[in-house]
Amino acid sequence: xxxxxxxxxxxxxxxxxxxxxxxxxxxxxxxxxxxxxxxxxxxxxxxxxxxxxxxxxxxxxxxxxxxxxxxxxxxxxxxxxxxxxxxxxxxxxxxxxxxxxxxxxxxxxxxxxxxxxxxxxxxxxxxxxxxxxxxxxxxxxxxxxxxxxxxxxxxxxxxxxxxxxxxxxxxxxxxxxxxxxxxxxxxxxxxxxxxxxxxxxxxxxxxxxxxxxxxxxxxxxxxxxxxxxxxxxxxxxxxxxxxxxxxxxxxxxxxxxxxxxxxxxxxxxxxxxxxxxxxxxxxxxxxxxxxxxxxxxxxxxxxxxxxxxxxxxxxxxxxxxxxxxxxxxxxxxxxxxxxxxxxxxxxxxxxxxxxxxxxxxxxxxxxxxxxxxxxxxxxxxxxxxxxxxxxxxxxxxxxxxxxxxxxxxxxxxxxxxxxxxxxxxxxxxxxxxxxxxxxxxxxxxxxxxxxxxxxxxxxxxxxxxxxxxxxxxxxxxxxxxxxxxxxxxxxxxxxxxxx
Numbered sequence: 001x002x003x004x005x006x007x008x009x010x011x012x013x014x015x016x017x018x019x020x021x022x023x024x025x026x027x028x029x030x031x032x033x034x035x036x037x038x039x040x041x042x043x044x045x046x047x048x049x050x051x052x053x054x055x056x057x058x059x060x061x062x063x064x065x066x067x068x069x070x071x072x073x074x075x076x077x078x079x080x081x082x083x084x085x086x087x088x089x090x091x092x093x094x095x096x097x098x099x100x101x102x103x104x105x106x107x108x109x110x111x112x113x114x115x116x117x118x119x120x121x122x123x124x125x126x127x128x129x130x131x132x133x134x135x136x137x138x139x140x141x142x143x144x145x146x147x148x149x150x151x152x153x154x155x156x157x158x159x160x161x162x163x164x165x166x167x168x169x170x171x172x173x174x175x176x177x178x179x180x181x182x183x184x185x186x187x188x189x190x191x192x193x194x195x196x197x198x199x200x201x202x203x204x205x206x207x208x209x210x211x212x213x214x215x216x217x218x219x220x221x222x223x224x225x226x227x228x229x230x231x232x233x234x235x236x237x238x239x240x241x242x243x244x245x246x247x248x249x250x251x252x253x254x255x256x257x258x259x260x261x262x263x264x265x266x267x268x269x270x271x272x273x274x275x276x277x278x279x280x281x282x283x284x285x286x287x288x289x290x291x292x293x294x295x296x297x298x299x300x301x302x303x304x305x306x307x308x309x310x311x312x313x314x315x316x317x318x319x320x321x322x323x324x325x326x327x328x329x330x331x332x333x334x335x336x337x338x339x340x341x342x343x344x345x346x347x348x349x350x351x352x353x354x355x356x357x358x359x360x361x362x363x364x365x366x367x368x369x370x371x372x373x374x375x376x377x378x379x380x381x382x383x384x385x386x387x388x389x390x391x392x393x394x395x396x397x398x399x400x401x402x403x404x405x406x407x408x409x410x411x412x413x414x415x416x417x418x419x420x421x422x423x424x425x426x427x428x429x430x431x432x433x434x435x436x437x438x439x440x441x442x443x444x445x446x447x448x449x450x451x452x453x454x455x456x457x458x459x460x461x462x463x464x465x466x467x468x469x470x471x472x473x474x475x476x477x478x479x480x481x482x483x484x485x486x487x488x489x490x491x492x493x494x495x496x497x498x499x
């Protein structure tokens with residue numbers, strides 16, 4: 001039974017996931033303060049337990065159809081917001097599990113690490129429900145504060161210090177762009193709620209304002225030409241934080257972009273489609289070409305991530321409900337494959353203390369499980385059937401074809417070939433090259449669990465995607481009458497692996 005909540009005493013129910021996570025991160029911080037001698041992996045399990053409760057709550061929200069708005073429509077809870085929150089909380093849970101061995105490297109502040117990760121996740125959950133420009137600014141900055149510290153967490157590592165400084169400087173610059181853009185839009189319209197802005201007519205101030213907002217959000221998703229922070233930040237940050245940055249903030253930023261473009265700027269669709277097509281082409285091409293020259297696995301995945309964001313923008317550029325469905329499904333496939341690849345990087349790095357691609361030589365002889373997992377994740381990122389990435393790319397390309405974006409399709413297909421090349425270079429090193437050190441690699445139980453989750457998601461979404469497609473189709477029902485055609489279900493003929 002579906003029901004809608006309004007401003008009443010039941011409003012607290014709409015905030016239940018955020019209230020639970022806020023309570024839990026306070027508990028984690030208090031436990032670490034009161035019992036400083038407590039083993040820090042206990043705090044990790046405590047954090048995972050809290051996130052699991054929040055995740056179950058979010059699934060209940062989705063199944064029960066709970067929806068509503070708070071604070072005069074500034075905070076919205078609907079299936080779209082719930083979808084993004086599930087992705088954010090799920091990513092955070094896996095990142096904490098993948099962090100447990102890595103955190104032992106820290107000389108100080110091990111307990112605070114888990115608190116900051118949870119705090120960043122809370123900010124991104126609020127981002128997913130932001131329904132006005134003021135909430136966008138506050139939630140974006142709230143989620144970023146934790147990352148400023150986490151990126152520079154390796155205090156004795158110059159690369160981490162450099163990454164943190166660059167991320168902070170460029171983050172402040174993006175915040176300035178966001179604030180200035182919001183002030184221009186408010187000055188032109190006198191409104192901040194997305195649906196209220198939709199009726200505004202185009203003026204130079206309004207156009208410049210939204211361009212500045214898009215630039216700030218482009219920084220969050222790492223799209224070209226707003227990508228400058230990504231390679232050095234990914235390289236220098238603790239690897240679990242690199243994995244976190246590669247997924248969660250981008251998911252939250254896309255939640256805002258979807259609402260802003262499909263609601264506030266629906267009448268200006270022809271203009272922003274051209275902008276998104278250009279950014280998508282630049283991101284795919286630049287990311288894939290520069291990735292070829294990389295010798296560090298984290299930098300390679302950083303440039304690969306820029307290219308993957310270009311793929312996601314194909315669905316957004318379609319400007320239709322089918323495009324938004326494709327975008328959400330692609331983000332889901334990207335979550336499992338990319339987070340799984342980073343889990344392998346963390347597991348290998350914990351043992352060999354190196355992130356150079358050359359050190360992956362002979363990985364199959366040292367750990368057949370990790371080598372096979374990395375093979376699956378890289379092939380999925382490249383879009384090879386029958387893995388999840390293949391279905392995601394098919395869905396994205398179909399949405400673009402439906403809108404006649406053939407140039408974007410051609411560029412996208414060319415970039416698939418380029419990406420496959422540098423992914424296969426890693427596969428060649430793992431399976432053909434001889435290892436420098438033949439000793440076996442052993443990984444912990446939590447890390448093994450993360451890799452298995454990534455494998456399960458990558459394989460299941462490729463072989464039997466239909467339930468997940470139905471999920472994303474339901475999450476975007478609000479867009480059915482806003483922009484473009486409503487057709488959004490893939491034809492069975494393009495889903496030969498169980499559609």
